[in-house]
Structures are given as C-alpha cells and as structure tokens.
Amino acid sequence: MTEQTDKDATSVSSSISDRGEHGQVTAPPQNVRFAFQPLVNLATGGIVALEAVPRPHGGEMRELFRQAVQARKLTELDVELAMAAASEAAAGGTRLPLHINVLAGTIAYDIERFELLDAVLDEAGRPPHQVTLEVGPPFYRLDHEALLNGLGVLHERGYRLGLDGLGEGDAPLRLVASGLINLLKLDQTLATRAHAEPATLAFIESMVTFADHSGMQLAVHGVDTEEQLTALRAAGVGLVQGDLIAAPSRRPMSQVAVSSVLSELSQVQAPRIAARSAGPRVTDFLQPAVPLPTTATADEVRVVFADHPDSTSVVLLDRTGRPHRLVDRNRFLLAVTGPYGHALHARREALRLAEEPKLVGTHNTVVEALDLVADSGPDQMYVDLVVVDEAGRCLGVVRAGDLFRGVAEMKVEQAATLNPLTRLPGTDSVAMEIDQRLADGEAFTVSWLDIDGFKGVNDTVGFAAGDELIRSLGRHLTDLAAGMPGVVVGHVGGDDFLVVCDLDQLMPLGAELLDVEREAEGRPVTVSLASLVCAPGTVPSHHDASRRLSPLKSRAKALLGTSWVVGRSTSDQVDELRGTPPQSPSQSQMPPRRRATG
Structure with a gap:
C-alpha cells in the first residue's frame, strides 16, 4: 500500500474503536x-x-x-x-x-x-x-x-x-497463520534493503518458503531499483510492485511496457526464480481471467478479445463465479471470421463456441498441470487451464506455453546442479529434501556413503578407473532409488554420496548397497556407510543433520572392511552394523566384543 504511513498513525490507532454511525453514505x-x-x-x-x-x-x-x-x-x-x-x-x-x-x-x-x-x-x-x-x-x-x-x-x-x-x-503472527489470508505483502522497507543486507534477504527467502508451504501468495511492494528486483528474484519472490515496474496511473492499465529488467526474464543468464523440490506451482504463472457471464453473446466475446489483445481465452462464469465454459481465442476467431461466421454466430450465445474448461487447483504443480495438458489430446495442447480456489471459484488462467517454459527452466536449474560424473544432484538438492522432510514432521534417515582409500585407488590403477568406480557406485544408487520410491540420492563431490530415505527403507537399502562386492581394475574395494535416524522435532535443519552425521562417518571409516554405523538424533547410542574394529596386539588374544549385527 503506497500510502501506508498515512493510515498507520497513532491518532488513528487510538480512535479506531470509536465506531461511526452506520448511516447512508451519500x-x-x-x-x-x-x-x-x-x-x-x-x-x-x-x-x-x-x-x-x-x-x-x-x-x-x-x-x-x-x-x-x-x-x-x-x-x-x-x-x-x-x-x-x-x-x-x-x-x-x-x-x-x-x-x-x-x-x-x-x-x-x-x-x-x-x-x-x-x-x-x-x-x-x-x-x-x-x-x-x-x-x-x-x-x-x-x-x-x-x-x-x-x-x-x-x-x-x-x-x-x-x-x-x-x-x-x-x-x-496469529493473523498470518489464521488460514484466512491469501496474500502476504512485504513492506517497501524490506525491498529497499534486500540487495544490501544478507539478513533481510534471508528473511524474505524464509517468507517465500512459508507462503509456499501455506498455500499463500507473497508479494513485495516498493521495488524501485534494478538491484532490488535482482535480489528479490534470486530469493524466489514471484509477485512485485513498484515504480521500477510501473508507477500508479489514473487510467487502469491492462499491460505494462516491459522494462529492460523484466525483459531479462527470457534470457538464460538472468537470475531465475528458485525452483522448489516439487517444482513450481501453477499459481506462479497465474494470469488474470477475462470473465463473462454464461449468457454472453459471441459478439460480446469478440469485443472483449478486441479490447484485450493479449488475452488468449474468455472464461464464462456462472452466477456463483465458477467457470462453466472456456472460449479459446484461436478457435473462436477461426469460427467467426470464416465465411458467414459473423452472421451465424454474432448474436447467438457464446456457449456454442465454448468448451469444457480444464480446471486445476492452487496446490497443483506445473508438472501436474502438464499431465492434464498431455491427457487432453493434441488439438487441446495450447488451450488455457483455469485455476480455481477451494470453493471452485475462478482465480485466473494459466497458459500452456508458460507451463512449458516453467518446466524447461526448472530442468535447466536442476541440470546446473548435477554432478558431471554421475549426473546425480548435488548438495543443494539433498539439503532441500532434508528440510522438506523436517517441515513435514516425519521420521526419516540421511546416510553418508564413500569409498575406502579412494586416493589409493587413483594412485595404483589410475584416475580413469577411479572415475569409473564412482560412476558404477552412482548407477547402483540410482537403480536402488528407482526401485524404492521416496529414496533421494545425491553426489556431493569426489567419492562422497548422500542418501535420504524413509525409516523403513533404511535396512533393505543398506543391505542392497553393502552386499555387493566392488573392485577397480581387479583391486577389491570397500565402502563406508554412516546413517542418522532423524526423529520428528529433533533436528532443526539440514545443517544440523550434516553436523551430527560427520562423527558417524568418522566412526564408520575407523572400522575395517565394508562398514556401516547408525546413530539417532534422540540419543548418543551408535550401532556398528558392519565392519571390524582394528585390534591392538593385546586385544588379538581376547574374545571379540559383542556388536550389533545387521
């Protein structure tokens, strides 16, 4: 709200409960x-x-x-x-x-x-x-x-x-979390500082995540410079308002003259809106619907298309605001501009030239919406989808072309994070997966896997054999993840891998992974696996999970042969499931200590 300070005065606050008489407004x-x-x-x-x-x-x-x-x-x-x-x-x-x-x-x-x-x-x-x-x-x-x-x-x-x-x-905050709010608009003071203060930018990023998880939209007001806009886009903000984009105008506008900053949206090198692990939602690409009642004539639709040259459809709404039919611009113009088209259709109901709308909810992702597009048939490929709220009321439309572009950008972002050797995602993707599971409040496990003595492999049989060993381990992890829905695998560099899975998947996954005999150019190779069981509410972030996993990895590396240790976020107990402890000469005559088996 541009005139925010005009309303937010102490004198107003002190008198706000002094209600005026509910009389006729003249x-x-x-x-x-x-x-x-x-x-x-x-x-x-x-x-x-x-x-x-x-x-x-x-x-x-x-x-x-x-x-x-x-x-x-x-x-x-x-x-x-x-x-x-x-x-x-x-x-x-x-x-x-x-x-x-x-x-x-x-x-x-x-x-x-x-x-x-x-x-x-x-x-x-x-x-x-x-x-x-x-x-x-x-x-x-x-x-x-x-x-x-x-x-x-x-x-x-x-x-x-x-x-x-x-x-x-x-x-x-009680109001923010009430479930009644559809839009959160951040004040211009945050926009002003976003590009210069890391803490402000981190707060905005957290609000983007909160709004996304809560099904709300987030907008930032007061964007006046290119530096602010670049920072906000990098933080994942999707809706902005400010004089850089367009100043207030006495005449309501239907489109903006795209500035040089916004035109960068089509360039590969421009900062992109951060992709979420499940992909962007359809609301990220929401366009206003051009609505008409179901009683509208074809001539009324023609006038609307003439007045709104950028619109690709008209949504015919019933009396409750719910979409009943959709008039696609291309199909409509083909019908009314053909021979005798105007005479046949102009004064008749537009419903004759409309079709059943394809409906998606605000919770649907772009990938889910594209599944609906794909199921519609080739003649319906580029017809707009109608976005509805929980009550079925029309909120706007999404163009299929924007969905295709959104998925393409998401794939480009994902590809940029893949390890070039194994084509597995890197640290950022795994961290996002851990944080998402923490937010969901379910028990899960995160495991760290690496090759024992990998430098020795490179030194004795060559780096090419070492690279092939890493690729084969990556392929094995990929195959295991493909057969176990919910398992997420990442290659975080060198010979180190991370695996995130459900609690009940840990034991079969570990067994499948460690029962395989590995070698590089005939040289036997062993691996070490360290797993942390994360109970709900005991691990605040992926940073803490990484911190707790590090000593478990060190303990697994201290064991001989293929090893596996499991720790818990709720206690200091550590189970050594595989591997042999190194023995001193005095210990070699003693009976082996009892350890957990798996």
Missing part, C-alpha cells in the same frame, strides 16, 4: 481520486491485479483520516474509500482483479458496513472473489477475536484477503 469523498498500480508476476511479466491507491486533490490522506477520527467517522470513511475505488475501477473498464486497501479496525468493529461495498461491486458486475482486500495496520489495540470473526465473514462472502505492510506494521 457520495464518495469528493476530493479523493484513485490511481491504479499493477502487481506483476515475474514468471510471466504480466499484470495479475491492480491496486487502487487513493490520491487526494490537495493535502494528504493523513489529514483526511485525522478529520474522520475527530468526527468519529473513521470506519465510514474507510468503506467510502473502498467503494470509490471499486467505482473508479468500473468506470475505467478494467477486468483485471482489484486490490483495495482497508483498515483492520473497520473489519473488527464495523463489518456490517461492507455490505455497502458488496452493493457497489454487484452493480459493477464484479464478484467479490475478484477483489482482494489488503488489510492494513494498526492492529495492536484491536480485539483480535473480533478481527478474526470479521475476516471470516468477508472470506465467506468470497473476498480474497491480504495482509499489507508486513515488516513495518504490527500484524500479529
């Missing part, structure tokens, strides 16, 4: 107009929504709010501004999703007044699910139960809800 504030600033998807370079930013003709918004506080009409003014924003967006003819700023106190103490906003949106033909209410501070003096109840009411009506100004305001 007209929107006459001295306030609105500018519209786009929210841009970095994965596609397209606008996903427009935020309505209030612009008073004279003075500041702070003064307007101060007067409202004195008149005990703060919540009334807040909703009046929201209504005015919706009206101006309708007058501008935009069909893009709309973001409107509201005070948290209005939701907590005057939720009934939002019925007036409902009426304005209904008159404009805009369903609530196409509107995101960006909830702004102050929060600290509010009744949080009343706020949560109010948010629940708006959620039930279909509004999307965002938290504005995170990082500068006072939004409680």
Whole structure:
C-alpha cells in the first residue's frame, strides 16, 4: 500500500474503536481520486491485479483520516474509500482483479458496513472473489477475536484477503497463520534493503518458503531499483510492485511496457526464480481471467478479445463465479471470421463456441498441470487451464506455453546442479529434501556413503578407473532409488554420496548397497556407510543433520572392511552394523566384543 504511513498513525490507532454511525453514505469523498498500480508476476511479466491507491486533490490522506477520527467517522470513511475505488475501477473498464486497501479496525468493529461495498461491486458486475482486500495496520489495540470473526465473514462472502505492510506494521503472527489470508505483502522497507543486507534477504527467502508451504501468495511492494528486483528474484519472490515496474496511473492499465529488467526474464543468464523440490506451482504463472457471464453473446466475446489483445481465452462464469465454459481465442476467431461466421454466430450465445474448461487447483504443480495438458489430446495442447480456489471459484488462467517454459527452466536449474560424473544432484538438492522432510514432521534417515582409500585407488590403477568406480557406485544408487520410491540420492563431490530415505527403507537399502562386492581394475574395494535416524522435532535443519552425521562417518571409516554405523538424533547410542574394529596386539588374544549385527 503506497500510502501506508498515512493510515498507520497513532491518532488513528487510538480512535479506531470509536465506531461511526452506520448511516447512508451519500457520495464518495469528493476530493479523493484513485490511481491504479499493477502487481506483476515475474514468471510471466504480466499484470495479475491492480491496486487502487487513493490520491487526494490537495493535502494528504493523513489529514483526511485525522478529520474522520475527530468526527468519529473513521470506519465510514474507510468503506467510502473502498467503494470509490471499486467505482473508479468500473468506470475505467478494467477486468483485471482489484486490490483495495482497508483498515483492520473497520473489519473488527464495523463489518456490517461492507455490505455497502458488496452493493457497489454487484452493480459493477464484479464478484467479490475478484477483489482482494489488503488489510492494513494498526492492529495492536484491536480485539483480535473480533478481527478474526470479521475476516471470516468477508472470506465467506468470497473476498480474497491480504495482509499489507508486513515488516513495518504490527500484524500479529496469529493473523498470518489464521488460514484466512491469501496474500502476504512485504513492506517497501524490506525491498529497499534486500540487495544490501544478507539478513533481510534471508528473511524474505524464509517468507517465500512459508507462503509456499501455506498455500499463500507473497508479494513485495516498493521495488524501485534494478538491484532490488535482482535480489528479490534470486530469493524466489514471484509477485512485485513498484515504480521500477510501473508507477500508479489514473487510467487502469491492462499491460505494462516491459522494462529492460523484466525483459531479462527470457534470457538464460538472468537470475531465475528458485525452483522448489516439487517444482513450481501453477499459481506462479497465474494470469488474470477475462470473465463473462454464461449468457454472453459471441459478439460480446469478440469485443472483449478486441479490447484485450493479449488475452488468449474468455472464461464464462456462472452466477456463483465458477467457470462453466472456456472460449479459446484461436478457435473462436477461426469460427467467426470464416465465411458467414459473423452472421451465424454474432448474436447467438457464446456457449456454442465454448468448451469444457480444464480446471486445476492452487496446490497443483506445473508438472501436474502438464499431465492434464498431455491427457487432453493434441488439438487441446495450447488451450488455457483455469485455476480455481477451494470453493471452485475462478482465480485466473494459466497458459500452456508458460507451463512449458516453467518446466524447461526448472530442468535447466536442476541440470546446473548435477554432478558431471554421475549426473546425480548435488548438495543443494539433498539439503532441500532434508528440510522438506523436517517441515513435514516425519521420521526419516540421511546416510553418508564413500569409498575406502579412494586416493589409493587413483594412485595404483589410475584416475580413469577411479572415475569409473564412482560412476558404477552412482548407477547402483540410482537403480536402488528407482526401485524404492521416496529414496533421494545425491553426489556431493569426489567419492562422497548422500542418501535420504524413509525409516523403513533404511535396512533393505543398506543391505542392497553393502552386499555387493566392488573392485577397480581387479583391486577389491570397500565402502563406508554412516546413517542418522532423524526423529520428528529433533533436528532443526539440514545443517544440523550434516553436523551430527560427520562423527558417524568418522566412526564408520575407523572400522575395517565394508562398514556401516547408525546413530539417532534422540540419543548418543551408535550401532556398528558392519565392519571390524582394528585390534591392538593385546586385544588379538581376547574374545571379540559383542556388536550389533545387521
């Protein structure tokens, strides 16, 4: 929210519970107009929504709010501004999703007044699910139960809800984790420092991960320089807003003039959005849908395509905002521009030229969406997919071409991390897998495998034989992982490998791996395996898992022959499952000590 500080004043906070009378609103504030600033998807370079930013003709918004506080009409003014924003967006003819700023106190103490906003949106033909209410501070003096109840009411009506100004305001974490929030918007103070302060960038990266795991979207406001944008893209941020991309404009825009920074998205050397272990989600490539009611005529669809030259489809919605049919641009134009096409179709229902929409949810990954595309047949390969929320309402569309590009970029990123000798992923991929399992809260194991005396192998039979030994071990690990779903293997350099698997897979995997006799140019070779059992809640990160695994590896290397030791994150107990302890001369006459067997 551009005018964040205008709303976040102590005087406003101290009076926010002073509710105005719920009377008739005669007209929107006459001295306030609105500018519209786009929210841009970095994965596609397209606008996903427009935020309505209030612009008073004279003075500041702070003064307007101060007067409202004195008149005990703060919540009334807040909703009046929201209504005015919706009206101006309708007058501008935009069909893009709309973001409107509201005070948290209005939701907590005057939720009934939002019925007036409902009426304005209904008159404009805009369903609530196409509107995101960006909830702004102050929060600290509010009744949080009343706020949560109010948010629940708006959620039930279909509004999307965002938290504005995170990082500068006072939004409680309880609200962030309430399950009612669809969008988290980080404050411009974070964007300003992202490229210069490693701690700030690390915080943004953690918020990207949190939003992804929670099914929310994350946006960063106030991107004004190329350095900021580069840092945010490297952190995995997908939605940005700021003057570098596009300044607020009095006329709602449908596309941005792509700057030199955004044009780098198509270049291989440009920083890429970080790929998650399961691949990017379809929401990373979400485009606004161009909606029409199911009663629309073909001529109305033609006008929409003429007014929106970049749109590739029109979604026909039923009265509940759920997609009923989809009109593909190419198919439609072929039908209406052919011989007698206009005469045959213009005044008739567009449903005749529409098809069943292909629906995907916000939780689906790009790879899952491409499976749906592949099952559709070659004639449907490039038809848009419709993204729906948990209630089945249309959130937007995803173009098949963007999905293909997203998977290609993911594969390029994955290939860049592969070890050139074994073509196995490296440390980063295994670390992501460990952190994901830790977040899931399930028991699992991580194992470290290497070749005993590998330098001696290279020194005696040559580096070519050493490389082939490493390749053969990598192939064996790959084959084992292919036959045991859930096993993840990485080659972390030299003769070292990491293996992550479920707890019940550890014993059969270890046996399969260690029962094989290995050799290099006729020279017998043994290996050492160290495994750590990670119980839920006992290992904070992959860094800690690596730290605990290191002494287990040293203990396994101290044993003679092919060895295997297993430790636990819950105790200091270590089991030596394979290998022979070195014996001193005095020990050679003593009976062998009892060890665990496997």
